Amino acid sequence: MPPDDDEAEDQQQPQPKGAHALEGLVVGSYCHDVLLRGGRVVGETLGGAAAFVSNVLDAASPPEAAFCVVSKVGADFAYASAPAPARRPALLCPARPTTSFHARFSDAAASAHAPDRQLRRVHACDPIYPDDLPDRPFAYGLAVGVAGEVLPETLERMIRLCRAVLVDAQALIRAFDAEDGGVRHVALEGTPYARLLQRVAFLKASSEEAPYVGVETARRRCCVIVTEGRDGCRLYWDGGEARVAPFPAVQVDPTGAGDSYLAGFAAGLLWGLSATDAALLGNFFGAAAVSQVGVPTFHPKMLQAVKRILEDKAIPRSSPCINGAFFTFQRSIMHDELHASLEEAARLMHDQPPPATENGDGIHSAQEPTSGC
Ligand SMILES: Nc1ncnc2c1ncn2[C@@H]1O[C@H](COP(=O)(O)OP(=O)(O)O)[C@@H](O)[C@H]1O
């Protein structure tokens, strides 16, 4: 198919050079998460995919890979003075409240594929408009909206600015009940995002979202990743697929697993791994996310070990792989060895207990709001 005018323009776009040749653009709002079990509030945490994503990119990107976050919050934002990741300033919308979700957990969610929480959007901040994005080229972009804030025209602008765009399906297919904000999904094909898919590099969906994405149609346009909770994930591209094994975890809070997965995956690509190998890093950080409440804190020894493994195993990045033209999908010969080394590193996470307080509900409160709430 010949490229349309937009695509031709994209292909001529100047490549970023110099110290920020691997700079990323993360688009999606921070939010307030309220966790409920049995009608009782059992945790209040910083949320929003952008928060989980920044946390993992900070932890796992190669040293030369910077990134910036475009996020919106209201004047009530409770984590403005918190340490990373919300220290990356969000655009302030004084007239609107911070996006907020209530996540209701059911005790019965024992199956890996059963929805383990019911989400309600309680407040929505302003959308992120194309003009809110910095006007410069980026090596990669992550479209990680949670509340419908990444508009189709904003995703289109990201595609123009970034050499490769990775998208979380939750940014595209969520619809919100007009009465109570209940989250449901709509078919991607019927949304204005569908026509952009062929200019996206990777689309990640959870197994609950996958039927709405339509994997068989979507994989002909971009690589589709379906995450399967504690079973790991599968990648589907035009002409092949792969299953990638998980890492063991004791789940205390599933929030942010998908977000942390996507950022781990992107970091893997930045280190020069193939998509199937990078998915190991996604699974690794997805597992790390569920073992703590809210945005997780990683043990420094664990992170050192992960970086050593990547420095050792990843290919030199003189020609960055995070570039639509150069992705390789297949697992490499060192895939199993990489899994074993990361599994070893994961044990260091428990070298000392994470900074969480048990409250008897299986959900621990790792972060308290620093103001507001
Ligand atoms: N209980 C678990 N044990 C180990 N890894 C997990 C667990 N839950 C999630 N993960 C990891 O996180 C990834 C994303 O989780 P998933 O539940 O599929 O996404 P979402 O948070 O979007 O619903 C999975 O592919 C897996 O790698």
Ligand SMILES: O=P([O-])([O-])O[C@@H]1[C@@H](O)[C@H](O)[C@@H](O)[C@H](O)[C@@H]1O
């Ligand atoms: O758990 P996950 O699917 O990766 O992502 C979550 C979103 O689905 C949710 O709307 C938001 O409130 C959480 O903070 C987190 O971003």
